[in-house]
Amino acid sequence: MFNFDFYNPTRVLFGQGRIKDIDRRIPADARVMVLYGGGSIKTNGTLSEVLTALGTRHVIEFGGIEPNPSYETLIQAVSLAKQHNINFLLAVGGGSVIDGSKFVAAASCYQGEATEILQSRGSKIKQALPLGVVLTLSATGSEMNSAAVITQKAIKTKSAFFSERVFPAFAVLDPTKTYTLSKHQIANGVVDAFVHITEQYLTYSVNGLVQDRFAEGLLQTLLEIGETALAEPENYDLRSNLMWVATMALNGLIGAGVPQDWSTHGIGHELTALYDIDHARTLAIVLPAMLMERKEQKHAKLLQYAQRVWNIHEGDDTERVIQAVEKTRLFFERLGVPTRLSAYGVTDIQPILSQLANHQLTALGEHRDINLAVSERVLLNCL
Ligand code: NZQ
Numbered sequence: 396m397f398n399f400d401f402y403n404p405t406r407v408l409f410g411q412g413r414i415k416d417i418d419r420r421i422p423a424d425a426r427v428m429v430l431y432g433g434g435s436i437k438t439n440g441t442l443s444e445v446l447t448a449l450g451t452r453h454v455i456e457f458g459g460i461e462p463n464p465s466y467e468t469l470i471q472a473v474s475l476a477k478q479h480n481i482n483f484l485l486a487v488g489g490g491s492v493i494d495g496s497k498f499v500a501a502a503s504c505y506q507g508e509a510t511e512i513l514q515s516r517g518s519k520i521k522q523a524l525p526l527g528v529v530l531t532l533s534a535t536g537s538e539m540n541s542a543a544v545i546t547q548k549a550i551k552t553k554s555a556f557f558s559e560r561v562f563p564a565f566a567v568l569d570p571t572k573t574y575t576l577s578k579h580q581i582a583n584g585v586v587d588a589f590v591h592i593t594e595q596y597l598t599y600s601v602n603g604l605v606q607d608r609f610a611e612g613l614l615q616t617l618l619e620i621g622e623t624a625l626a627e628p629e630n631y632d633l634r635s636n637l638m639w640v641a642t643m644a645l646n647g648l649i650g651a652g653v654p655q656d657w658s659t660h661g662i663g664h665e666l667t668a669l670y671d672i673d674h675a676r677t678l679a680i681v682l683p684a685m686l687m688e689r690k691e692q693k694h695a696k697l698l699q700y701a702q703r704v705w706n707i708h709e710g711d712d713t714e715r716v717i718q719a720v721e722k723t724r725l726f727f728e729r730l731g732v733p734t735r736l737s738a739y740g741v742t743d744i745q746p747i748l749s750q751l752a753n754h755q756l757t758a759l760g761e762h763r764d765i766n767l768a769v770s771e772r773v774l775l776n777c778l
């Protein structure tokens with residue numbers, strides 16, 4: 396196992412009815428900005444529950460954070476936060492709202508041009524406003540991690556930044572708040588969490604026995620509940636488990652001390668930036684093709700995945716690996732998530748390769764050897 400630091404300061408407030416407990420977590424004299432997306436929290440009553448819990452605190456709202464949150468929108472929230480001397484941010488929504496709020500938290504305290512936060516991938520962040528989260532969509536893990544992904548529309552660039560300063564202070568995980576999600580979004584969440592786990596698990600072994608077993612348990616849980624979580628929107632047990640799996644998939648635990656890949660996410664972000672394909676759907680397209688392309692380098696782990704996660708015990712080693720990858724693809728398809736670029740109307744991979752080159756995404760993967768030629772082969776197999 397590699398050496399590692401494991402640090403995660405986010406307090407999780409899990410369960411039905413927990414929104415009221417934000418009252419104990421936000422200073423009584425805080426000046427709060429509530430950030431949200433396109434309005435789902437207004438129609439399903441979550442916003443009014445949040446405002447009730449905030450009581451008599453000074454509160455302003457900033458709505459309209461779009462899926463794949465943009466710098467262009469968020470910078471307006473930064474101005475508003477400064478104008479109103481805001482000293483606490485409360486993100487109410489899914490990964491986009493949370494990521495966007497992390498950017499607002501950092502940019503509101505940043506002395507200089509806010510784009511530098513993105514260019515430096517977060518290393519220039521010295522300070523950020525405290526941030527709380529009320530999660531409404533199980534998928535990204537952003538509610539309990541230090542990452543954010545922001546799109547600069549002007550230059551069609553989607554980039555991640557990381558900083559310990561933007562870990563949420565707390566995250567309310569009330570599974571009932573996900574009941575109003577569409578099947579489309581639940582399916583996205585299952586796929587996104589699944590691929591977060593594979594990016595940290597399907598690499599090469601460093602004898603991280605705990606990390607492997609955690610990862611396998613989380614993957615098996617997603618296989619067990621994924622389809623029924625779509626079919627039964629108000630099943631509390633299913634939605635609770637989905638919420639906790641997605642959080643655990645990317646809060647640093649399973650990735651501590653083991654190699655990580657993230658090539659599928661790297662290529663996926665370019666597909667969203669170019670064609671506006673939902674984040675999770677880009678992963679469903681790229682992952683099966685990436686695993687097939689890397690089946691030699693990842694052989695031992697893929698075989699372990701076939702045996703332990705999919706219970707495949709027939710055929711020679713190579714056949715088992717291929718079966719496991721094919722079953723992964725079919726799982727995504729059963730969730731209603733198409734796994735081919737052509738299903739999204741994309742037939743030319745050249746613009747994607749150009750974007751990868753422009754963004755210097757030319758040495759991806761756990762061995763940093765996924766260059767443009769390898770990405771080209773992967774993308775051809777995504778068509
Ligand atoms: O905007 P509203 O009206 O709220 O509607 C949203 C949005 O249209 C809707 N929604 C959310 N909760 C709902 C709901 N609709 C009904 N009922 C509810 N309870 O769902 C739509 C999608 O929301 P979004 O936040 O965009 O989805 P998700 O959570 O999948 O977030 C995706 C973003 O997270 C980034 C992605 O790149 C993408 O920008 N990621 C962030 C990561 C991180 N910070 O660690 C890691 C991930 O790999 C990912 O890259």
Ligand code: ZN
Nearest residue numbers: 535587591674
């Ligand atoms: Zn993701």
